[in-house]
Amino acid sequence: MGFDSLQASSGAAALSVTSWAFLSFAVTAILIGRLVKAPGMRQAAMLLLNLGFLSALIRTPRAWCVLTVFMAVVYGLGRLKTSSAVRWGAPVQLAVIIGLWVFLFLVRDPALVPTVNPFASQAIQLIGVSYLVFRGISYVMEVELMPAERRNILGYLDFMLYFPGLIAGPIARYRSFREAADGEPAGGVKAVLPALHRIVDGLLLKLVVADNLAPLALFAIPEPSALALPLLWGSVLLQLFVLFCDFAGYCHIVLGTAQLIGAPLPENFNRPFAASNLQQFWERWHMSLTSMIRDYVFTPAAKLIVQRAERVWQGQLLAAVYFGTMMLVALWHGTSWGMLLFGVLHGLALLTIQLKPKWSRAMPPVGWLQTERARQAVRGSAVVATYVFVSLTVVLWVGPTERWIEIFALLIGIDA
Incomplete structure (x- = not known):
């Protein structure tokens, strides 16, 4: 799924x-x-x-x-x-x-x-x-x-x-x-053309891009072991892009339709593959879901901790809530062991991002990293790393536990 x-x-x-x-x-x-x-x-x-x-x-x-x-x-x-x-x-x-x-x-x-x-x-x-x-x-x-x-x-x-x-x-x-x-x-009549344009964009993303690339992506591969290692990696990295085109295409159609009806729905995507870390990714992907969980799970729980917990425990409790909200995002998509592990990995990664400012302040600055070219290279590498991380964790959605274990083994060259 x-x-x-x-x-x-x-x-x-x-x-x-x-x-x-x-x-x-x-x-x-x-x-x-x-x-x-x-x-x-x-x-x-x-x-x-x-x-x-x-x-x-x-x-x-x-x-x-x-x-x-x-x-x-x-x-x-x-x-x-x-x-x-x-x-x-x-x-x-x-x-x-x-x-x-x-x-x-x-x-x-x-x-x-x-x-x-x-x-x-x-x-x-x-x-x-x-x-x-x-x-x-x-x-x-x-x-x-x-x-x-x-x-x-x-x-x-x-x-x-x-x-x-x-x-x-x-x-x-x-x-x-x-x-x-x-x-x-x-918007009246002026809103009709942009809404129709959005519906057409959605149809192109869904029917032309997603549906034609889907047979090459991981979820459509019946026997991953039959693929050469580069092709298997390609199918894994392609799957996230296919999911985006499929879901974003659907959302474009729905949002355009809702705009024409006169009861619009909220945006769901904002260039997620431009994210340079996982926190940015989740702020850009399925935004209507993440904003709901932020407003109605994380924020009330965080307020409760700040108001009632002893200060010495607040940091640990807030970290637990932060981790728990990511687990809810994962389990909302499914209650399999793979989804559970997906939530754990993303929760740990998000906690690491929260701790990064503290580590950065404790480390001396590296001279060559202060140049504009170096910063652009680091950001570009971070964008690629974020995409690869999410793509690899999406493997956890593939069927029963034994199947995604087999795929991970194949990805590192172990013939299952």
């Missing part, structure tokens, strides 16, 4: 962003967004369209029941928060977020703690559950920021089920989404 590739299902495949079915939903939504002026009528029409989209993805009554209960619980939490006379502190907010994360892990991986997992006996396929949970977190955290007259259930359902970003993001924020969706489409 890629950074945010779709969980396999016939419904999701039939409604991929390059399908005629998705196009028909998109055109209908654009007409609703542009022609229906009354916010209430627009929300009701979009809700019907969103439910129609979902009906192609969710096929079983049990899955619909789970979705309905989840939506009701999230809405109830939001109502409880806005009606409470006491402001929710960081501990309460963290408890709510942890509860929603636990639901996500249990429903997505029925084999996880099967003795207490209610989905262990009969798994359900709830397409887009990872994004629904994050939308739910955003709603609970931000609902009190909206005026009381705009906290209606139609607006809530419109936000939670908004179909363009439902399958694989980007992750919408409740407040910014509602403010945009409740008003007139931004």
Whole structure:
């Protein structure tokens, strides 16, 4: 599974962003967004369209029941928060977020703690559950920021089920989404051409670049041992680029569509391969995910530590939270041993980057490194090293543990 590739299902495949079915939903939504002026009528029409989209993805009554209960619980939490006379502190907010994360892990991986997992006996396929949970977190955290007259259930359902970003993001924020969706489409006619241009760019990235390079990348290689060592390394390094083209192409299509509808979604990429270290990479890759985890996991936990922990322990606890948030990013993509190790490696690398300023101050300056040419060379090397590091850790997503162990052995010349 890629950074945010779709969980396999016939419904999701039939409604991929390059399908005629998705196009028909998109055109209908654009007409609703542009022609229906009354916010209430627009929300009701979009809700019907969103439910129609979902009906192609969710096929079983049990899955619909789970979705309905989840939506009701999230809405109830939001109502409880806005009606409470006491402001929710960081501990309460963290408890709510942890509860929603636990639901996500249990429903997505029925084999996880099967003795207490209610989905262990009969798994359900709830397409887009990872994004629904994050939308739910955003709603609970931000609902009190909206005026009381705009906290209606139609607006809530419109936000939670908004179909363009439902399958694989980007992750919408409740407040910014509602403010945009409740008003007139931004930019008017002038915004149409840039949005269409973006959709075309996305189609080129997805259909021309990603789909044609994918057969040469690691995930498509049935027998890595049959490749010569240089070709195997090439397939490993190519895989990250293919993932980017596939996911960024998808995001371009979705963002352009959402812009035409009049309810835009947040940006997800900002030249990630220009990053000179892993921290910059994660600030540029899947930005809607990393910003959500920063704002609703790391920041509340860090505030709690600063407010309540003894100063002597604060540094270690903050480092643990920093490491833990990276683990959540990894496990959000999957709960395999490979994903767990992916999170550990990225967490350790990020902690090392945090410690670098202290080491730099303790070391004497090296004269030749102070020249502009040397600094450019060092930065270029850092960009390459960052890309190679991420590419190698992506190998951990390949199938069962034995398979990625075999690939790593082959990469260093050991014939498994």
